Amino acid sequence: HSTDVTELVARIYEVIREPFMCLGHQLSVDASIGIALYPEDGRDVETLLKNSDTAMYSAKESGRNLYQFFAREMNASAAERLLLESRLRQAVAGGALQLHYQPLVSLADGRIVATEALVRWSDAELGDVPPAKFIPVAEASGLIVALGEWVLRQACHQLRQWQAQGIALPHMVVNLSHLQFRQKNLAQTFAAIIAESGIDPRCLGLEITESAIMENPEITIGTLNELKALGIELSLDDFGTGYSSLSYLKRFPIDKLKIDQSFIHDISTDASDEAMVTAIIAMAHYLGIRVVAEGVETDAQLAYLREHACDEYQGYLFSRPLPADALQRLFESPLAAHESK
Template identity: 50%
Template sequence: MRENQEQLTRQATHDSLTGLQNRPALQQHLERAIVSARQARERLAVLFLDLDRFKNINDSLGHPFGDLVLRAIGERLRDRHGHGETVGRLGGDEFLIVLEDLPENPIAHVTAHAESLLESIAEPFQGERLRDLYVGASIGISLFPEDGTDGAALIKNADAAMYQAKAKGRNTFCFYTQALTKAAKSRLTVESHLRRALENEEFEVFYQPQVGVESGAIVGVEALVRWRDPDHGMVLPGRFIPIAEDTGLITSIGEWVLGRAARQVRAWQSAGLPPLRLTVNLSPRQFLQPNLVQSIRDGLAQAGLDPRWVELEITETALMQQGSDAPATLRQLKDAGVRLAIDDFGTGYSSLSYLKRFPLDTLKIDRCFIRDVPNDSSDVEITTTIIAMARSLHLKVVAEGVENRAQLAFLRLQGCDVYQGFLFGPGLPAADLESLLKSGQRLASNPGTRRLQPVAERG
């Protein structure tokens, strides 16, 4: 009888998947901890931990596999928790850690704890099924009493801080501030407006010219999505793309961008304009979709655009998230006829081994390495090495963020193939780019001049 009662009690207070305390038990414990801290005039911390892009795992690998990951994370959190620490699962991929008995100046202590949590979660998984899977997390932190005097306020504010950690690039932590409450409300507004934007055709594709380093001629365009919100005007991608990624709306937006841009490039071809290669970004979530390859095939077929004119950009992060399945997906995309590029190279898991393993065509150097060349010796060395590496693997090199002649001259000297950036021009609406193409303009190759030359001068 006692064993049955203990079992019932445990089922009521613990999460069945991970064995950690569940949401009701956590909330009760937190309220008791607040009472104790108030009486002893002590402080406590609430850490709201959310796994990064966990929905991608569920969507691409299935919920049973996602449960395996959650169980493994739960074990790590349970095995490492110490005195004055309570760990539980709120639900989904959200976990809560309550830290009590904090020192008088708790920031350094809590910071070290958050860093330790992130390191623990990022460790390689053991076991055949989870091998090659990378999981990161974002943590938001609130402190009693300054960030809330009851459990609900502390959890809500830690949640707001967690979203700020995701906005800072994920796999990091952030302490709560009053400004985050305003930011959280703004995020909810953007999310609700974003859901209607696709239906109401509020998105627009801009096209940034990609220019031959030697010829100065436009050789391609990168499709960039823009959002004209009827209430707030033009919304910058940095404001809505991360939210679209988190909510899953990025998949529909990405499919729309590919279809719209492919139809536009096909229309330019039909009008007799110079042929251009269309570059389109694949978001990490898109790359994990099981029907990705068929979706690409269908979109291009409906637009009437030959796949050989399309290059798909994929980030290093997206490749690593898909783990051992990435090479097969890339090969299927290649079989569909498109070209493949690594976007923002050098900012993630840059490795010669994966460049050799994957069927890539283009390597794109991130703007952060271009910004200070040729004046910064470190960036010069990094950029030179990347271009040489690409050359040895017979990959085309594209540099983004080129803004001045000195940068272009350096890239020409190193043998870079293509560049894009404000030196030639920003992303343009289709009509404006069409006018530019019809004028046949290109940037003069002589670094001492600024005139534009007609493309027709090419031999």
């Protein structure tokens, strides 16, 4: 019974994954599939649809292009997800979220050259909810678009406030989700938010994951060029974990590559990671792209990156993500003006 369904799902995936042309662009589609079987998972259409929908969300949360059979324990998970989504929707609408900021530091002189805005959520009912838990819910529900715009608006206003206080922070960096990236009129929306805040667009940076920009590379190039035309600095996040084509990389108007922390962790002891990081730095510099290392936690990692001409780093060695007032104290301390460890 379930074997027959699995074979059917395989055929569905085969059809769905077939690339197709739309307005001169080659596109492809992903699918998350939930399966509920009669009669064990329900004896009426309404119950079967509800349980297959629950299984589909479980598949979505497990990754891309997956399918899941319904299991009874999913009901508890679905109830938790619905509560989380409801509370998150209220938090986004009511401003019950907070931004923390993690510095990016120059390896040349130890100065803070940018800070990345990271959303945090402390709920009266649920307590502190980690991003790894609520971001997937925001993406699955479509809330990520409103959440992303809220983060951008708050980050721009915070940068404007710091600048008014005389704090010379060159860039504020914001993450862009793959759903946001696919929104129509993205550049116009961002231009309006930037204008509303009063900051120079050249002071804003956007981080986009490797997987997001490779979904439809030809369309991606147009979107990136529109953002670049505003003066925004563009970074390719988590580089090395996805499937970037180097032929596309040289066509994307990217200013920075962020090497994923999985390559940095054993950089001073693992020859494969050393070779990978050294090659990424050399390739990026050849293309005129600056390099940021993520997840730097030790002096040995920092020494290796400095020796191999990495441009910037980010990680707990310098600072964890901090609330705005705590980061401001870091700006004002002597440590922020001298070469870091």
